[in-house]
Amino acid sequence: MASDYSATPITMDNINPKVLKCEYAVRGEIVSIAQTLQQNLKDNPGSHPFDEILYCNIGNPQSLAQQPVTFFREVLALCDHPSILDKSETQGLFSADAIERAFQILEQIPGRATGAYSHSQGIKGLRDTIASGMEARDGFPADPNDLFLTDGASPAVHMMMQLLIRSENDGILCPIPQYPLYSASIALHGGTLVPYYLDEQTGWGLEISELEHQLKTAKSKGIDVRALVVINPGNPTGQVLGEANQREIVEFCKKEGLVLLADEVYQENVYVPDKKFHSFKKISRSMGYGETDISLVSFQSVSKGFYGECGKRGGYMEVTGFSPAVREQIYKLASVNLCSNISGQILASLIMSPPKVGDESYESFSAEKEAILSSLARRAKTLEEALNSLEGVTCNRAEGAMYLFPCINLPDKAIKAAEEAKTAPDTFYAKHLLNATGIVVVPGSGFRQVPGTWHFRCTILPQEEKIPAIVSRLTEFHKKFMNEFRG
Amino acid sequence: MASDYSATPITMDNINPKVLKCEYAVRGEIVSIAQTLQQNLKDNPGSHPFDEILYCNIGNPQSLAQQPVTFFREVLALCDHPSILDKSETQGLFSADAIERAFQILEQIPGRATGAYSHSQGIKGLRDTIASGMEARDGFPADPNDLFLTDGASPAVHMMMQLLIRSENDGILCPIPQYPLYSASIALHGGTLVPYYLDEQTGWGLEISELEHQLKTAKSKGIDVRALVVINPGNPTGQVLGEANQREIVEFCKKEGLVLLADEVYQENVYVPDKKFHSFKKISRSMGYGETDISLVSFQSVSKGFYGECGKRGGYMEVTGFSPAVREQIYKLASVNLCSNISGQILASLIMSPPKVGDESYESFSAEKEAILSSLARRAKTLEEALNSLEGVTCNRAEGAMYLFPCINLPDKAIKAAEEAKTAPDTFYAKHLLNATGIVVVPGSGFRQVPGTWHFRCTILPQEEKIPAIVSRLTEFHKKFMNEFRG
Known part of the structure; x- marks a missing residue:
């Protein structure tokens, strides 16, 4: 029986509507159901046709037994x-x-x-180390005063949205599909998400013509578009942008007066030999654009890479191309929360300055790194092939990041059944998958997608020895599902 | 020479005006000057009439050589x-x-x-430990599902402001003087701070008649007042509320339908034998008000107490008296940032479950705790007496927290000189103090104060052996200042 809260003042009708509007599917309904099932399994072993819940919903490597470096x-x-x-x-x-x-x-x-609380941007010496690491990566100078260390990358993204968004007339260009932190943050700050669609047919290609088209459409509606979000390597899509494409993107931002918000948290997760990560800072500088030519913010996190230290909440943003006066305002936003956690700050410096040849730890460190990254590459490939072998499913390769985002061509009968259950067809599929196999994925609607198409996001993170069982459970489930709902 | 940023899109004229409006004096102008002086001293020892900067601006014990527990x-x-x-x-x-x-x-x-990322509210087992500690403290049940672990208390305060504030017509009653996190957070979320003045004459007394008066005034202006912030022990004021007063406050919130936002981060910092900390939860429950009778949020932090672990960014809020539907919305806000840092979560559980009699560490732990708290009490008393001995200065005792907030009766000539320097008189005083002594305090205007009165906030945190020198430097400076500006 629900308790009666009628004597308390706060109701769903009088809270901030921006909070109501915000959505975050990565930890949404499917995960709640999974937690209930997990409790069931604990209380009543054997109560479900699987013996464990496999959380493929979130890029959280150590929750799936990856060991820390x-x-x-x-x-x-x-x-x-x-x-x-x-x-x-x-x-x-x-x-x-x-x-x-x-x-x-x-x-x-x-x-x-x-x-002790540190400098609001983070401990200066650690920022020096990070800046050196960025210089070594890019071959261009990095200034420690441009770095703002944060508790993971999420608060940094919120800070920039808070700075840029004045009202619902301010728009932020975001890829679709996108990582829902962006839609959530834009909703919380009361702005408008201006979508641009990645082209699934060309491996989630980012077409400048699409950016131009969407910018023009937004402008015609009176939206003042302020920034372009690019996630590279892509989340949930896994593509790695080519250098020429990155140059076009920089040129587009320069021409249109947009801030380039570059989510580069998967910079160490590239699995294919024909692709390489290039920071947008390096691309911009190599095009001759300096500090006062283009406004560029790059986000990085200790949660991803081969280290996957999600629980440490370390991260930072590099802020370039903002006037000293505006920079002061960003500093003020950082200072209201005093500073980010010092362990996270230390870890952020370590990932940018790992052991070097000759150091006692160098060989064991390199072996740990190589083992994790090569295993991730194998898992990505195995899962991609398994998904592509399913009826009605197509899946681009995961060139980078930690996810696959297959497209499912669902039968009409499944779509109708979903409608009757008052749920999106991909959520309907994901719930069935969970109940039958214990595998937790996030429905594509949580990331947005081309209307009428259906996807889900599945991480490549389960332990390698579990992958064959996952593949067979998924394959078996999918066959049954399609048989049940085929016309 | 300033660089020319005219080719970049973001200017002071087109950023979010809420960001411009936000102020955070604890890390403001005076601290920037102090950092410059510190650099001067490093580059040119002997360049100033002092040999170190004494940061009394912020409750950051370990930055002033307090050792961790x-x-x-x-x-x-x-x-x-x-x-x-x-x-x-x-x-x-x-x-x-x-x-x-x-x-x-x-x-x-x-x-x-x-x-790994944890549950968005924090690791369940750690929340169980914290809830047990609260039960032991209060003698009333605490539910681990009511706890939201956060990176320090600040993000928890932001979360509640985000939930409650819909527009500038929504008001939050805040004490004046207040900790500027509140004014900053209300400004960033676009609400209205409704001030209620603490009565300096009665030791920063919190009068219900003042709350009633200010609520009525706000309502007459069309403000929908949603919550009451109470900071107990007080920051920057150091008072500890009496039990009877707390009951009146609870009754006021109940009657007026306000959420009670209780900042209880200094709960372990009480220095006088005639006062004791009582949580608002304990007070409410002892009055017979249960979960569905009153909406109450309590904030706690690992940054304060005797441990002073500011850099660990651990903290939590206990959320009671909100319907399950509204609670879901708070959960969603927490989940957008995934979780707080795990070291901070662990530390939050440790402060609520320290070593017990019989444990190997019990005696050394108790000795460390007692040494820190008794020294803080002595420092508070010495500094309070020193301040009260200065011409034109009156200072309430620090019953708790980490601060003194003396009132300075500034000569007219000083006030005029400040006007000419286009600065507030207390900022003028604080700058002179810094330049003469290296002591960093925060001007009262950063916390707001009764118009026409002038204060500063000074922490009680410098090392005990340095207190005599601080007192003599402060006394000498104050005499010179008063002689210079006396009518």
């Missing part, structure tokens, strides 16, 4: 409890370069105070 | 690098109960994955 965790532990650094037992427990790195990092923190 | 850091380090838990050397480096606690915590984390 040893060197990173050694340094974090030592920075958390620096008083053991001088003890002899410590040398037996930790690698020499981790101990040395912890000492270096403590030197960079004013007063060695890992428990 | 050993037990907490032991557990955090072990959870960061669990693979050393079984090693024999570990027993020589860590206390037995820290090792045991780390094992317990890992058991509470699904898959022992400290690097």
